[in-house]
Amino acid sequence: MPFLAATESDREAMLARIGVGSVGELFSDVPEAARYPELGLPPPLSELEVLREVEAMAARNLAASRSAWFLGAGAYYHFIPALVPALASRGEFLTAYTPYQPEVSQGTLQAIFEYQSMAARLLGTDVVNASHYDGATALAEGLLMAHAAAGGQRRRAVVCAGVHPEYKAVLSSYAAAFPIRLDEVDLPPEGAAALADPDTFCVVAPYPGFDGAIGDIAAAARSAHAAGALLLVQADPIMCGLLKSPGELGADIVAAEGQSLGNPMSFGGPFLGMLGSTAALVRKMPGRLVGQAGDSSGRRGFVLTLTAREQHIRREKAVSNICSNQGLSMLQACIYLAAMGETGLRKVAELCWNKAHFAASLVAAVPGFAVGPGAGAVPGASSPRPYRFFKEFVVRTPVPAEELSAKLSRRGVVPGLPLSRYYPGRDHELLVCVTEMCTREQIELLARSLEEASA
């Protein structure tokens, strides 16, 4: 029997010590008629056999590493330096629990403190907590936090249509139990925030939008604040390496998907929910926080702090039910941010920016293709703002985008996300993502392939 140390003679000795004749006697409290069911699981495999089975299954996915990859839409293919998995997979990090005993968890605690510090600088907030399940749940908990910060007195949240559609669905699921009205408006952040009224506790703005568009977050902050509402921004952390952070633009709460920071796409999880805020809101913040502390001889150490917010202390009065989070994904982001550092992260973001704009120019030159969301689909289309984007942009296609995507994917060029997956009717739009992983040759191949496939 794998993974067990007890031999038959160990078992006998242990049973004798306990004073029972068999292991079965230990389960005498369990209803007898229901005891020892036949589960019908397949017979056990050896390590070698299970690896073969799983490798065969894994090979039936299209892996980004074996393709020209232009699909993002919430899960991003970015470079992960070798030291990130090498260090994060050290058993002392990997097999430790939540650091409840600080004296024997200083490694985890200091790493969290470093993550909190680096992430707060990146997002431009005073504080970032030690993780949520993903960007969507971080955004949802940010919404509940904003609701609580208004003392439950305000009921309305204005949500920009440009928030990721899956995040909007999660917002609805989380908000359903509270007296919260989610008012989704088809406007960019600055337009949406102008609709904040005295009943509005927050405006939820994407930076950038699902369609790639970068809105005016500073203007949104001014409008939201003028109405006494908070601005909750959903941000791309890689973009914050090059463009102004949401915090410096006036966001009160920032949620972000941190997968891009050193975590693989892994078919959508584990990801990393980042949640940051101003210092004024910290006691309403859900999740773990690590703070600096000292011992009696004046040595610096780190502890879980402000735990009076949390479920294990406050039970039904806690600000959230979150307990297990994404500790290891956060550690990977911590090592990634340290490894990229000031200049590296900027370089990654510049590569994304330049390559995305290069790709957009090539694709726009393909007959029948155009860059920018389709008329009528553009939030705030009436205002003639330029379409500004970072690493993702919408391409209008002469043939249905789903067809293009399937055809090209079979040839190993994954051109992006057909928007019809989320927006029925928008079947001639493709959301293209270009990161530092895409070479010039692959970008040229994309443009050529789009041309061939639509000819």
Place this chain on the structure above:
Amino acid sequence: MNLKEEPLVFELSSPGRECASLPEPDVPAVPVPADLARGRIGLPEVDELSLVRHFTRLSQKNYSVDTQLYPLGSCTMKYNPKVCEQAASLPGWRDAHPLAGEEFSQGALELIWRLQAYLCAVGGFAAGSLQPAAGAHGELSGVLVIRAWHRSRGDEARRVILVPDSAHGTNPASCTMAGLRARTIPSDAEGGVDMDALAAALAETGAELAGLMITNPNTLGLFDRNIEEICRLVHAAGGLVYGDGANMNALAGILRPADVGIDVMHYNLHKTFSTPHGGGGPGAGFVGATAALAPFLPGPVAAKEGERFRLSTPESSIGRLKSFYGNFGVMVRAYVYLRMLGGEGLRRMSETAVLNANYLRSLVEGAYPVKYKRRCMHEFVAQGNLAEGVHTLDVAKRLIDLGFHPPTIYFPLIVPEALMVEPTETESKETLDEFARALLEIADEAKTNPGLLRAAPVTTPVGRLDEVAAARNPVLCFRD
């Protein structure tokens, strides 16, 4: 353990140092508009070797399962096979995109589909969803399912959930997040749900009863013998029963919770089904349900049509609780683990977990009082106030000096000075013997040299930290 103070990564920074190696631009540069461009971020600048040493040294300041016994009650800190890590990092999983499309994701969808089926079989459930990312996320899903079921029957008023006082804090907190009200039920002298109090609560709650959340075995490590009767009473009162599977490590292969009346339940894949805890996660909280509740499960889930696998959302789903499909990497680990164990292996796993806990208890209960005299399951709760002025905290800290991670302390709340011990099935008899010797030695020291306990730990990089001061003036970020 590394005792030396380790500078913060910012303190290792020196302008001009670099670790990242990135390709030179192969496309023309496009200027960033001035109104968008940001200035300095404030990230450190450190070389690669310094970073490798930094994080390696930090790791050496942790106790971990890979280095010692970590008997945290209720956390199931067992050994997690390395093959699970290797399997989860295969390029076909690691570099799989959640929106690649079903045609290009057949392997991942098949794995999810199979795992859903295996986990349903373990609990006796008709259907399940792997969307929840953790135990508490599974609880939230489950109570939302309960609420949705009542609503589907026009029963808007059913908003009270009964929660035993031994429950994890996440239970009542999950009720609040689902818009439900938690009402506490006391435990009886045997450590189970107090049946008189339950009857009274059911009568008082009446048509407001949504259901009951129960952890069985509970956080005292005791199996509630009245489980069938409890479920029957709750059902008769119009409620549903939520099973918190945090302690499934005692029951897998022994009992299918659905067989005794549980309607909806989560298990923590990172506990029972073997994903290392990672210093706080990620986990996964599979939630299983009976046929009546299956339509309300969170989605999407994996489905099979002919030979093809696809995504599907249950018809009356409570909706999406996370982007994409759950913590897939954790699912791969659980899949590998289940495939290696099979039904017989799971049963052996639970049996050994229970054997180890009972054995350890038999070695130490003479010195550490155990309030409930019944046979325990996979963990037991003792008390650590061994002598005048010696508390459980002191025992825990002294254990650290003797090379063991302490058990969970001061939980469950209903046992004063609780010391909650879960050795798990993967520990050897020798390790349990050593741990028991350490506990007994400490029990002696509590009487002969209590100062030793109160001063502990002394073998760690820092001594006891002033948590009160840390919370009063929180320093949550490095400032230069």
